[in-house]
Structures are given as C-alpha cells and as structure tokens.
Amino acid sequence: MDHLIELDRKHFLHPTSSIQQQQAQGSKLLVESGEGIFLKDRDGKAYIDAMSSLWNVHIGHGREELAGVAEAQMKKLAFSSAFSTFTHEPGILLAEKIASIAPGDLNAVFFTSGGSESNDTAIKLVRHYWKIQGQPNRRKIVGLKRAYHGVAAASTSATGIPEFWEMAGHMMNDFTHAETSYQSTTKEAVASLREKFEAEGPETIAAFIAEPIQGAGGVLIPPDDYFPAIRQLCDEYGVLFIADEVITGFGRTGKMFGLEHSNVVPDVMTFAKGVTSGYIPLGGVVISDSIHEVLQVHSKGTLFHGFTYSGHPTAAAVGLKNIELIEKEGMVENSSEMGDKLLEGFKKIKGDLDIVGDVRAKGLLGAVELVKNPETNESFSKDQAVAPKVIEELHQRGVICRAVTYESSNIICFAPPLIITEQQINALLDKLHDSILSIQKQL
Template identity: 50%
Template sequence: MSVQSTESLQKMYESLAEKDKRHFMHPTTSLKQQQQQGPGLIFTEGKGIYLKDIRGEEYIDSLSSLWNVNIGHGRKELGEAAMAQMQKLAFSSTFATNSHEPVIELAEKVAQMAPGDLTMTFFTSGGSEANDTAFKTVRYYWQLKGQPEKKKIISRKKSYHGVAVGATSATGLPAFRSFPSLAPDFYYVDSTIESLKEMIEREGAETIAAFISEPVQGSGGVNPPPENYFQQVRDICDEHNILFIADEVITGFGRTGKTFGMEHFGVTPDVMCMAKGITSGYAPLGGMVISEKLRDELIDLSDGAYMHGYTYSGHPMCCAVALKNLEIIEQEGLVENVRRMGEEIEKGFHWLQERHEGIGNIRGIGLLRAFEIFEDKESKKRYEDPVSPKVAEEAMKRNMVGRSIIYEGQDTIALAPPFCITKEEVEKVITILDECLTAVKRNGNLSS
C-alpha cells in the first residue's frame, strides 16, 4: 500500500471519527471515552471469520461480533435473499390476523427445529424484546388462569437477558441493573438447586410466574450449569406450577454443537427465547416460542386480543434472511463443524494451560468457550488488577478482536468464533492468545 493511499485512508478515518463523536450514541460504551478517543475500529467489510477496518487492516473476529455472526461474514446468499424479498414485499403488518409467506414458512421451520412441543413463535426484532415478550406472556397466562398474583420472575445471578426494561430487570449482572430504572417482581438466585428451592419457599410458589435461564451463561462468563441442574429445575417447576423459560438467544441454532443448548440436558422448557443465530446477525430478528400446551390454554382462556406486538414482528425481509441462514447451516453441516472445532479450541486451551501458569477453569461447550486467569490457581485467588483486559488489548495489537469478561470479579477470556472456522484458523487464534499471555507476563502483569 502506498504512503499516499495510507494517508488517504487515515483522513477518511478521521473524518468519520469526528462525525461519530458528534452524532452516534454508542451502546454499552463510556460516553466520556467516546468523546475523548473517538471510535476504535471502523469496520467496512468481512469474510468468514475476518473483518476489515477502514484502514485496510484485517482482524480475526473471535466472538462472532456479539455472539451472533454464526455462519461467518460476507455470505452473499443472505444479501440476495434480502434483496429478493424486499423487491417482492418489503413490509406488511402481521397485526390482526394478517400474515405473509416468509413469516409462516419461518414459524414452521422453527417448530421443526425446536425441541419437544415448542411449536408456536411470536417474532420480535431481537433478544431483549423476545425476553420481554416472554415475561408479559407468562404473566398474561396466569392472569387468564385466575392467578394474577403469579407474576414474579426468577433468574440466575451472572445471567444476561437483554437491556429492555423487563430484560434488564431479569439480568443477574448488577452492572446492568444499576442503569435506571428496573421493573418490579424480579428475583435472583445462585446457580444451585438449594438457592432456587429457598427462593420458592420464601416468596411462595403461588406468587411466581416463571424461572428463566440461559443453557450456558454467555455475557456472564460462559458458565455451563452444574451437573443435572436443569433436570432438577424442570422437576421443581413442574412440582410448584412454575413455567420454565429458556433464553437461547446466544446458544440457539447451533452455537453449542446442538440446535438448541437445552438439548444437551434433555430438558424442554415451556417457553424458549431466541435471536442472534437465527439470522447470523444479517438482519435483526428474535422470537418467543411456546409449547403446544401453553398455546392451547392461551387460545381457550382468552376472549379479547393478545395486546402485545411490535411494528416489525415477523418482518418479511428478516424472515427471508433467517430461512436462507438456517438452510446454509443445515446444508453445510455447520453444527457438526461447531462440535469438531469446539474440541480443537478446548485442546488449545489446555495447551495454553501447560505453557502459562495461572490459566484455569477451562469451560464451555461447542463454540462457546472460556478460560480464567488466576494469580493462584489452587486457591482460585485472582489478581487485584484483572489481567484478561490486558490480554484482549494485546490481541487487538495482533489483529484479533477478543472478549474479556470481568463481571462479578471474574477474569475471563471468552471465544465464540463463527461456525465456519477451520482447524488452521483455530490454531492461529490459540497462537495469538499464547503471544498475548507471553506479552502480558513480560510486562509484569502475570506471575512468572
């Protein structure tokens, strides 16, 4: 690249950066940092597991952006599906019994893929809306059943369920709940059966509408459940007449090596929420899927309208993109590749553990993986100043976008690359992490 072209790209970056500071309010970002430093990377294109920024630099996207670009970047088929649908029918409302072909076909496809008797979908624009829809629907269900006092929602600490008012209130990470304001009737338990039982006994099952959980906690640290946890949760919910909601926003559509995360645990929830992977991030779409039992009771008990709906519930273009995305996942055997490459990442993490003292708590499933950094691995003592952000910073210097998680005192590095990642690319990611850990140690941030 010539000096002139480099200067030209830099000027383009600076022009966009100034506009960004003035006009774009970033999500989950320090407003002060945005104004002082401007945007970090400004991405312009992507291919497979790679992203390219406006300066022409290529980066490995090791977290599928926001756990969502499952089939990888740059799939023209999805753009073609979007264009074809927009040229045919860009939008039509699905309110008041109106419908269209893509939403009907997608609803049937989801029913075919979902576990058990989860067969009816309400579509949203994303995961937060899907979870809010679930909370309103389960409360509506108990109201129709003549039990309006059953309105409390129990979630797990370290859970993440979104940032709409209800979704934020269900999120078990205090950092998100400190942002005003919260909805009432949300409660949090540790990831133990004893904690759930104690909560039900204290609050009274007659006041509890539902329990919600991710199969594997994502933003809270990539935390798999304790052994037999969800089987016991299912039994407890059945015993106490409490609905069970599975938040499959991150884990759904293959991320764990099965179509849905709960399939690993042999459990079918009453309600399942989804988003991200249904379109691989190529279009904003989410949804709530309910069981046939719940569907039939809602139909039998209700006389008036189901007074809940978003303008873009079942957007035709988004549904068309989702159908093409799910077709690609199936035709290219990407869920099987998730299983294989997940095993390769786990091997890589154990190799890193042999080379770097302090790496422990290696965990995850499929292409949802993490490890933690300890000052003393035996006692689980963590560094007073977290190390994982420094590792992520070093990764950026080596052109890899990584994820550090330090919520609730953790010091975690997470990986969730696109499903199309190859063994050679996994090895490249592990090599970069090795270099990062070595650099952090050299800088005096890790014990020798």
C-alpha cells in the first residue's frame, strides 16, 4: 500500500483537496471496495458512506445490475456521437424517461457529462433563447449567496461561495448574487432578489438560478413558501427560472425532484449525480415546451454547443437502469421515511449536547449545525472551527461525512444512500452523537 500512496502523491492531482496535505501526509483514505451503504479501505475497515460519496450514490455501492447493463451496452454500442442529429436507442429512451418524471412541461433533454457542464449548458441555452428573439442584452444570471453550481467557467461564476472564485482569479461577467433564505425570512430573501432585479434591470437578465436545497453551502433548506414566491417574482419580471437539481434530483429529498415539495415548475432544470448513482458520468438539462418551441422556430443553422460525451450510449443505458431500480425498489419513499428518522435522531442529539444548534433534513439530505451558544445561535470563530474536528472523530468511528465552514459556519452535512435502513440510521446517529460529545468535552 505504501507504494500506491507514493505513486498517488507523485502522479495524482486530487480535486478539491489540499495539495500540501497530500504531499506531507499522503492521501487520507485508499478505498478498495464498496457494498450497500459501506466503503471499505485496503485494510478491510468499513465506513458508512454518509455522503453517498459526492451526494450521488443513490442506489448504494456494488449493484451488479448497473455493471451488467454497462457491459451489455458496451458490447453492442459502447459509444456513438450524438452530433449532427446522429442518435441511438439508449439516449432516446433515457430522454423520454426523464421527460416523463420531470415536473410540468419539462420535456426536452440536452445531455452532458456532469453537473458543472449541465449548469454551463443551461446558462448558454437561456442566453441563446433571448438572443434569437432579438434580446441579446438579456445575458445576466442572478444566483444566490452560498449556492454551488459547479466549477466550469459559467457554473463557477453562478456559484455564490467566494472561495471558488479566488482560485483562478476573477469571475466571468454578468453574474450577480442575492441573499439566500438562510437565517432570514422568505419576505426578506424575496425582497433581496427583487432589489437585484431592479438594480440590474430585468431587461438585461436572462435567468435566475437556484438549488431547491443548497447542498455544498450547508444543506440550507428554504421555508415552504420561498420557491412559490420566487416563481411568482420571476414571472412578474419575465425572468427565466433555472432549477439546479444536481444534488436534489432522483429521490434525494423524498420526492423525485426537490422542487416538487413546493409544487413549483421551473423553466429549465439541470441534473446529474443521482441519474446514474455515480456509476458512470452523466448529466443534463431539461427545458420547457415553450423554450423548446422558441428554439425550434427561431434558431438558425447549427446549435454550436455540445460535449463529446453528450448522450453517451453506455451512460444512458446505465441511467435508465438506475432510474428503474430507484422506482422499482421504492427508494424515493424510503428516502422520505428514513429522512424522518434521521431528523428525529438529529433532534434528540440537539437536546442532549450543548454545542448543537439548528438541525434539519428533507429526505436523506440533512445537516447538524454546531454553535457556541444554541440560545443565541452564536457561531464559533474561524480559528475555532469545530466541524472539521467532528468529521475526524466520525472518520475514526467509521463514518465518511462532510463539513461546511463558510462564513464561520460549522455544519456537518449528510446524504447517505437512499437504500439505508432504520438500523443503519441508528448506527450513524450513535456515531454522530459520540463524535460531537468527544469534541464538546475538549472545548
């Protein structure tokens, strides 16, 4: 194993990682296998994958059904381009399936390789939509602070977390961010967005983009009346609404898509992650019938946008089987039921431990906030960040989890596979309780 770690240090530049830490200490975990909700390292130690790796392994690890479908499709047609109107059966069938389960009149699908590409594509499509109707100045994208939409050029700019802007310099032009509903009322958050629309000029705005639940920002769940009010505001100003369902799609929140909790239909919806449960890269954009009609009537010549792997046949076949399993095995319903159990456990931990503040969950997407004083919601300072310490305690107890420490927040995020059982939820909660208690005693 030491040989592999040394090769890793020398040759593998890891995403969203500390280069210095990797060089000084080697990689934190060398994963060898996965089964169900568990990952296993090279020494045979099992870990609860409480983040579904990157919010995406919905059906759990080691499902042979997806491997079998991929093998069969690769033997028949591993890859064929979808450029120049070439097509193939898996892509057609997956597009039809996604249209059938998407909210409202979202019926036309553009495929990508992942979430960043999906959000970049959505931004280009809405700008194109306005341009071909004689409104080329409608280019601005309004997002939310603490939002995460990816790391490609436009999706980084739409992201509302400054750390992601600083890595390579300035953001792209024509992006701005309003206040989120986190720690504010719907009225205040909607007022902030209205002010943005007015300040920028609605005649210059192409779209508003938001996650139904802000995932990487700290699992920030908006009030129930937030998105209906946002939908109404976008309609009032004639601004398109892009819903980023990359994390929240395909059952994660206890509904097939996150916005279904609000009974709101966006104009554009992006997806990735759970569409294949991470077994193969795939993402996409779904547009409304009205937008599709405008593209058909007003577009001239070639739509100069596409990725080599847009509509990848093997990825599409895997996506179809993955959605079939989610539906057949009742994983959306299990997400809702086990999410209630998870939230109930969070509340018990909050009642037992002094440094636990707000706790929240929607389906199997949840978070526990750690605060200096729960009564006043006083945060720990940056140099007192306790969430990473709890993450390390969880790791030692065999749980893989994620901390968010933006703006002095100390949030522990959870997104276990949708197949998790009540017994496994209880085991996870026990380990969380003990990990927080251990850190609390050190303060």
